Amino acid sequence: MPQVMEFKLPDLGEGLTEAEIVRWLVAVGDVVAIDQPVVEVETAKAMVEVPCPYGGVVTARFGEEGTELPVGAPLITVAVGASSLPEAPAAQAAEAEGSGNVPRPLIGYGEDHSRPARRRRVRPVTAAVSAPAVVAPAAPAAPVVPVVSAGPVPVISPLVRKLAKDGGVDLRALTGSGPEGLILRADVEAALAALRAPEPAPAAPVAPAVTAQGERIPLKGVRGAVAEKLSRSRREIPDATCWVDADATELMAARAAMNAVGGPKISVLALLARICTAALAKYPELNSTVDLAAKEIVRLPSVHLGFAAQTERGLVVPVVRDAQHRNPESLSAEFARLTELARSGKLAPADLTGGTFTLNNYGVFGVDGSTPIINHPEAAMLGVGRIIDKPWVHEGQLAVRKVVQLSLTFDHRVCDGGTAGGFLRYVADCVESPAVLLRSL
Numbered sequence: 001m002p003q004v005m006e007f008k009l010p011d012l013g014e015g016l017t018e019a020e021i022v023r024w025l026v027a028v029g030d031v032v033a034i035d036q037p038v039v040e041v042e043t044a045k046a047m048v049e050v051p052c053p054y055g056g057v058v059t060a061r062f063g064e065e066g067t068e069l070p071v072g073a074p075l076i077t078v079a080v081g082a083s084s085l086p087e088a089p090a091a092q093a094a095e096a097e098g099s100g101n102v103p104r105p106l107i108g109y110g111e112d113h114s115r116p117a118r119r120r121r122v123r124p125v126t127a128a129v130s131a132p133a134v135v136a137p138a139a140p141a142a143p144v145v146p147v148v149s150a151g152p153v154p155v156i157s158p159l160v161r162k163l164a165k166d167g168g169v170d171l172r173a174l175t176g177s178g179p180e181g182l183i184l185r186a187d188v189e190a191a192l193a194a195l196r197a198p199e200p201a202p203a204a205p206v207a208p209a210v211t212a213q214g215e216r217i218p219l220k221g222v223r224g225a226v227a228e229k230l231s232r233s234r235r236e237i238p239d240a241t242c243w244v245d246a247d248a249t250e251l252m253a254a255r256a257a258m259n260a261v262g263g264p265k266i267s268v269l270a271l272l273a274r275i276c277t278a279a280l281a282k283y284p285e286l287n288s289t290v291d292l293a294a295k296e297i298v299r300l301p302s303v304h305l306g307f308a309a310q311t312e313r314g315l316v317v318p319v320v321r322d323a324q325h326r327n328p329e330s331l332s333a334e335f336a337r338l339t340e341l342a343r344s345g346k347l348a349p350a351d352l353t354g355g356t357f358t359l360n361n362y363g364v365f366g367v368d369g370s371t372p373i374i375n376h377p378e379a380a381m382l383g384v385g386r387i388i389d390k391p392w393v394h395e396g397q398l399a400v401r402k403v404v405q406l407s408l409t410f411d412h413r414v415c416d417g418g419t420a421g422g423f424l425r426y427v428a429d430c431v432e433s434p435a436v437l438l439r440s441l
Contacts, residue, residue: 002079005054009075012043012050012349019043020068020221026076030058038076041069042221042313046352047345056080062179068220073179160185167192222314233376236292241371242420243407246428247394248387252402254434263329268387269307269361270331275430276359276382277303277324278440283423285415286380287356297414306355306375307335308362309342316342317375319355363387369405379414382427383407404431 009019019041026038037049038058056078063069160183164171169191176183219227233239251271258266280287280303288299305323309316318338323331341347358375363386372383385405392401408424430436 002056002081004059004077004079005056006077007038007052007054007075009041009069009071009073010050011071012041012048018068018070019048021063021065022047023065024061025049026058026061028058028061032056032058032078043349046347046349048349050075052076052078054078054080067179069179073182160188164188164191167195169195222316226315229376230373233374237290237374237376238412239374239409240412240417240420241407241409242417242424243369243383243405244424244428245403245405246431247392247401248404248431249394249402251431251434252387258328264332266328267332267335269335269359270328271434272361272382272384272431273305273307273320273323273331273335273359274326274328275427275437276305276357277326278430278437279423279426280357281324281440282426283415283419285419286410286423288379288414289356289377290379290411290413300356302356304354304356306358306378307338308358308360309339310364311342311345313345316347316352317355317358318342318347318351319353321354357381360384363404369407371407372409374409374411379411380420380423381409382424383409406431 012019020043021039022042023040024038025040026032026036032038032052032055034053034055035051036055038052040047040049042048052075058076059079060077062074062076069075161171163169163185167188169188171183171188174183174187174191175181176187178184178187218224252268255266255268255271284299285297287303288297290296291298302322303324305320306317307320309318318341320326320331320334320338326334338347338351341351355375355378357378358381360370360372360381361384362370362372363384366386368385368388370383370385372381374381383406385407387402387404389400390403391398392403393399394401406424406428408420408427410420426436
């Protein structure tokens, strides 16, 4: 008899807690092989194809395209050992004992050795499907007259468990509104509201659904991740910004000379990145992070340089690893590679994390200056405006020169204004006279 295995959304790493279903790659009744991708999901970091660790026939899919699922929620069930779709739902209640089919670990996610292996028992799908229909009119009374069921409580989020515990709500008495009866935060809040129904609530008006107008856009995916990170940066980091105008004529001439000799083209961003790594070697305070728990400033030995890239999915910050060991040609190639992956939505989570300093070239949008928000938990960000022709006093004469505005936003906890000003002045000196870089090469 086929053995029905439930595959749940795995932990995709880097602290991600949910993912949105973008596209199903299999349908119910399809035969899948071990480690075959079955669904494409979008996390706050990137688009990821999720492979299934079981081979067999797909018997159920959980969630439509566009649905956001938490890590640990069921994705699909697979009848292992079947060559076609089971005819009756009872087949999905088959026991895992005695089958001899040992699930392989999911490629890319590793194997959990923290607890001994045990045989898996799959609950019948019919029980989960029929549960919501039992309580429709009497949902508010569920916390008062609990109907306790056997088996594990279908709760994934520890926040939901804590909310229920603090409010005195028995989770076993609730019927979840999530996939397969999963108990969500809204279910617990509804139970708490029912318990508090006799109390007047003059200070808590009902949600503004009646007065709300205009289009509502869910704050999730990349947009949600950006919002959370920038909000945290504003809450935790006492930032300050200094800026300076620099004559970039010599830098542009040096770039033209490099590209005239043949070989891969050197980008302006790569030259600015090389200047940044040299400046961070002189002012390592800005390549650091603050450990609030330990009340320590941690100076980091390597420069993992992030650069802001605008894509159709929103703003992302790919990271160039060990940028301090790269020359302008290597930096240009890595910027081009990561930018292409970002635009195609194929960046891996590891490509978007671990940065220690960010270079933000907002000049590509045709603006001169900005006071950017630091990319938490980093300590600084260099902003670069557009390079345009402006009147400039050069060697005592008024001339038209290529001028750029540079801005440095820094965490005032890691250094004072003198250090930040010294860093920015060194960067400006290198932009105005690239030969200054030769002293540190």
